[in-house]
Amino acid sequence: MGLFGRSKAKPLSPAQQHRMKNLLPSLALGSGKLSPKQLWPQAQQVWVEIGIGGGEHFVYQASENPNIHLIGFEPFQNGMAKTLGAVERLQLQNVSLEMTDARDVLARFEDHSIDRMFILYPDPWPKRRHWKRRLIEPFFIAELSRLMKPGAQTRFVSDIAHYQQWALWHFLRHPDFEWQAQTCSDWQKAPADHCTTKYEQKAFREKRHPAYLHFIRKGL
Numbered sequence: 001m002g003l004f005g006r007s008k009a010k011p012l013s014p015a016q017q018h019r020m021k022n023l024l025p026s027l028a029l030g031s032g033k034l035s036p037k038q039l040w041p042q043a044q045q046v047w048v049e050i051g052i053g054g055g056e057h058f059v060y061q062a063s064e065n066p067n068i069h070l071i072g073f074e075p076f077q078n079g080m081a082k083t084l085g086a087v088e089r090l091q092l093q094n095v096s097l098e099m100t101d102a103r104d105v106l107a108r109f110e111d112h113s114i115d116r117m118f119i120l121y122p123d124p125w126p127k128r129r130h131w132k133r134r135l136i137e138p139f140f141i142a143e144l145s146r147l148m149k150p151g152a153q154t155r156f157v158s159d160i161a162h163y164q165q166w167a168l169w170h171f172l173r174h175p176d177f178e179w180q181a182q183t184c185s186d187w188q189k190a191p192a193d194h195c196t197t198k199y200e201q202k203a204f205r206e207k208r209h210p211a212y213l214h215f216i217r218k219g220l
């Protein structure tokens, strides 16, 4: 099974298949270098979510922030199908979606072109021999430093204690990032603009405690 392999993939309904074939390509980013300023000149900011899962948080942010352009990445087709259903139902006009590894597309973005990044419950890869598969690693942090505007925020959320510490360590050893927390409640409590997801609800039911970590890209 590959990095994004899923044993529990469910067959798509005819309506979902139709959206995958017709709606998804209309929301794609296109090829070549990507310049958010040129692509969405009307948008106040451009936000990215990596691994949108079933799209609950992504759709919430897009509908709450019509002046922001949101880009979502999710290689798992059932998650993408669910997100497309909500995008169609709510007639969202301010979104782009790609069913692929976010890193491949983000590599084509202009330097310092992203205003906000959400990484919510990335796959934790709990076994030591799999830690190298984690999204958060030195090369990716360097890529985030290249992509984020000065002052831009990355929100990282995980319910796995080892990944929380891992993320803190990796961000803080990079000179371009600083952690925003002043008090415990800053990282223990969900921020006011957070929207819970199915995955987060499962973590609560299983008595795991998420950490909401915010990292700011320092000035150039």
Ligand SMILES: C[S@@+](CC[C@H](N)C(=O)[O-])C[C@H]1O[C@@H](n2cnc3c(N)ncnc32)[C@H](O)[C@@H]1O
Pocket (backbone or CB within 6 Å): 004, 050, 051, 052, 053, 054, 073, 074, 075, 076, 079, 100, 101, 102, 103, 119, 120, 121, 122, 123, 135, 197, 198, 199, 200
């Ligand atoms: C544990 S789920 C969490 C989903 C969602 N963020 C939530 O909170 O409900 C992690 C998701 O990240 C996706 N993912 C993992 N690596 C990714 C990558 N490199 N690019 C885009 N998505 C990725 C997986 O397919 C999976 O759906």
